Amino acid sequence: MSRLTITLTINGREKTFRIDPGEKLLGVLRREGYMGVKKGCGSGDCGACAILFNGRAVNSCLVFAAKADGGTLITIEGLARGEILHPVQIAFLEEGAIQCGYCTPGMVIATVDLLTKNPDPTEGEIREALAGNLCRCTGYVKQVRAVQRAAELMKGGETHV
Numbered sequence: 001m002s003r004l005t006i007t008l009t010i011n012g013r014e015k016t017f018r019i020d021p022g023e024k025l026l027g028v029l030r031r032e033g034y035m036g037v038k039k040g041c042g043s044g045d046c047g048a049c050a051i052l053f054n055g056r057a058v059n060s061c062l063v064f065a066a067k068a069d070g071g072t073l074i075t076i077e078g079l080a081r082g083e084i085l086h087p088v089q090i091a092f093l094e095e096g097a098i099q100c101g102y103c104t105p106g107m108v109i110a111t112v113d114l115l116t117k118n119p120d121p122t123e124g125e126i127r128e129a130l131a132g133n134l135c136r137c138t139g140y141v142k143q144v145r146a147v148q149r150a151a152e153l154m155k156g157g158e159t160h161v
Helices: 025-031 087-094 104-117 123-130 141-155
Strands: 004-010 013-019 050-053 056-059 072-074
Touching: 025 050, 050 104, 056 104, 087 104, 087 141, 104 123, 104 141, 123 141
Parallel strands: 004 072
Antiparallel strands: 004 013, 050 056, 050 072
């Protein structure tokens, strides 16, 4: 089987990779050191591997890397600007919405996606946006509060994605 060459812009940097034709984006990202993209279920059910792909949240375990060629990706590693955390990251910390941390990158990515489209979501809309992210540690109360707090922070102009 011949390998393919793809080019992706990841967290603002263009990179070229050699991949197998059937390889998923999750595998490529983890192999290349993006460990914030977690491997969970491998079937798109848990949200641990969520990234922003061309501006919207997707589960990277479901995307063939070859289909992503030429795309723009933002992983959890790309949200902060140096030492300055993204407002969503700040809100998750402030609200204690991080327990074991395994689901956190996917939840943060889902929140960025939601607040980019809807800067003033209702609690129901927040719960719907987070529904694709499985957390085994909590009842999602702190995560919902974190999304509400992030919306407040972003209304104040604190956004940089």
